[in-house]
Amino acid sequence: MSTASRTHADPRATLRAGLPDRYLTPDDIAEMFEVPKETVYQWRKKRIGPPGFRVGKYVRYDPAAVRDWVAERSAIADAA
Template sequence: MHDQIASTHEAAFLNLNKAAEYLGISPNTLYVWRHRRQGPPNFRMGRRVMYRISALNEWVIAQERADSRSNAALNPLTQKAMKRAVRTP
C-alpha cells in the first residue's frame, strides 16, 4: 500500500531535470527561470525542487494564450485597422 502511494506521488511531481525534459527545455533554462521567479510554479520538497505535472501543463497553456502567434485575439494582424489621429498645426 505504501509503495502504491509513493509511486502515485512520484508520478504527480517532477524534479528540475525531469520537468525540463517534460517541457523540452534545458535544465539550465529552468534553473535560471526559477531564480528570476519566472517560469512554471515550483516548490521545495526537502532539498529537491519539484514541479507538479498539472502546474506545468497549466503554465504551458497560459504561455500559449499569451502568445500572439497562438492566440488570434492578441495578433495585431487580425485586429481591425484603426484610423490615425489627424494632426492640426
C-alpha cells in the same frame, strides 16, 4: 502498466496523456521543454517558469501547475 514502466516513461508523453502520478523534477521539466536544466533553474530564479516548490533540498513541480503554466503561455502567444 507496471510501476517500473511508469517511473521511466517520457514525461512529455505522460503529461499529454493526463497527469502523471508523481511530481516532476527539474530534469523532467528540461526534457519536456527541450531546454537545458540550467534554463529551468533560471526560470525558477527569475519567477518566469512553471511554479515549483521545495521538498527539503529538492525542487519539485506539480504537473497540474505545469499544465496551467503552459496554457497561460499559449494564451499569451495566441494573443500576440
